[in-house]
Amino acid sequence: MSDPFPIIEVPLDASQDIEDLGTKEKFWFRHPSLGCCLFKKARLNTGEDWAEKIAAQLCKLLGLPHAEQELAIYKGEKGTVSPSFLQGQWKNGTLITGREILTQRLPDYPQHPKDHSQHTIDNVFSAIEATSLNLPIEWIPPEGIHTAIDTFIGYLLLDTWIGNSDRHHDNWAFISVKHQIYLSPTYDHGSSLGRNESDFKRKQRLTTKDQGFTVEAYAKKCYSVFYSPVDNTQRLRNFDVFCEVKSRYPNTTKIWLDRLAKISSNDILKIMMCIPDDRISPTAIEFVQKILELNQNELLNLQ
Numbered sequence: 001m002s003d004p005f006p007i008i009e010v011p012l013d014a015s016q017d018i019e020d021l022g023t024k025e026k027f028w029f030r031h032p033s034l035g036c037c038l039f040k041k042a043r044l045n046t047g048e049d050w051a052e053k054i055a056a057q058l059c060k061l062l063g064l065p066h067a068e069q070e071l072a073i074y075k076g077e078k079g080t081v082s083p084s085f086l087q088g089q090w091k092n093g094t095l096i097t098g099r100e101i102l103t104q105r106l107p108d109y110p111q112h113p114k115d116h117s118q119h120t121i122d123n124v125f126s127a128i129e130a131t132s133l134n135l136p137i138e139w140i141p142p143e144g145i146h147t148a149i150d151t152f153i154g155y156l157l158l159d160t161w162i163g164n165s166d167r168h169h170d171n172w173a174f175i176s177v178k179h180q181i182y183l184s185p186t187y188d189h190g191s192s193l194g195r196n197e198s199d200f201k202r203k204q205r206l207t208t209k210d211q212g213f214t215v216e217a218y219a220k221k222c223y224s225v226f227y228s229p230v231d232n233t234q235r236l237r238n239f240d241v242f243c244e245v246k247s248r249y250p251n252t253t254k255i256w257l258d259r260l261a262k263i264s265s266n267d268i269l270k271i272m273m274c275i276p277d278d279r280i281s282p283t284a285i286e287f288v289q290k291i292l293e294l295n296q297n298e299l300l301n302l303q
Contacts, residue, residue: 047195055189065185093177166191168225
C-alpha cells in the first residue's frame with residue numbers, strides 16, 4: 001500500500017498576503033523549500049482539498065502542465081498549498097487572466113467578474129490563437145502537442161473527465177515575463193469530482209434504482225462555464241464543449257484521448273488510497289471512482 005500524501009503544516013506566523021481572486025479564504029506565504037505558496041482553506045465538509053489534490057495527480061497521469069497541490073493544515077483547518085507559478089524562470093512574471101485577455105480583445109466583454117455570458121469557445125480559442133504563446137516553461141509536451149491550443153484542449157479533456165464546473169475566465173491565464181508570453185499551467189480544480197455532495201447523497205446515488213438519480217445522471221449534468229454562441233444564456237455541458245472542440249481539432253483531441261485510454265482504474269485507486277482517512281471517506285472514494293469511470297468511458301467512446 002502506498003504511503004499517504006504528506007501534510008504541510010503552515011506556520012502560525014506565516015506572512016500573509018491576502019489573495020483577492022476567487023471566493024475562498026486564502027493567502028500567500030513563503031515555504032522554506034517550495035518558495036512562495038498559496039494556502040487555500042477548504043470549507044468545512046466540502047472536499048475542496050482532496051479534489052484539488054486528486055485533480056493534480058490526474059494531471060500528472062495525463063501529462064498536463066498543472067499547479068502542484070499539497071494537502072496542508074493551518075491553525076487546525078484543512079486546506080491545500082500550491083507553489084506560485086511566478087518563481088524560478090517565471091520570476092517577476094505577471095499572470096494575465098482570461099478575463100483581462102478577453103476584455104482587451106472584445107470591447108463589449110462584460111465588466112462584472114461573474115458575468116461569463118461571452119465566455120464562448122470561439123472567443124476563448126480566438127484569443128489563444130491570436131497570441132504568440134509559448135508552452136509552459138520546463139514542461140515536456142506529449143508527442144504531437146505543439147501549440148498553446150493543443151495544450152488547452154488537454155485542459156478541456158481534464159475538465160470533462162473530472163467534472164470541473166469552474167473553468168471560467170479567471171481560471172485560465174497567460175503568463176508574461178521578459179517580453180515573452182506563455183500559456184499558464186492549468187489550475188484551480190477544486191470544483192470537481194462531486195466533492196460538494198454529502199456522503200448521504202453519494203450513497204443514495206450509488207445504490208438507487210431511479211435512473212434519474214444515479215451517479216451517471218449526476219455526471220451527465222456537469223456544466224462548464226462556456227456559453228452557447230447563439231444566445232449567450234445557456235451554459236454548455238463539459239462533454240459538449242469537448243465534442244465541439246473535437247470537431248475542430250480531431251488530431252489533437254485524439255492525442256489526449258489516447259493518453260486518457262492508458263489510465264487504469266488501478267492508477268486512480270492508488271491516488272485515492274494516498275488521501276488520509278480524515279480527509280476523504282470510503283463513500284466519497286467510491287463516488288469519485290464512479291464519476292471518473294463514467295466520464296472516461298463517455299470520452300473514449302468518441303475515439
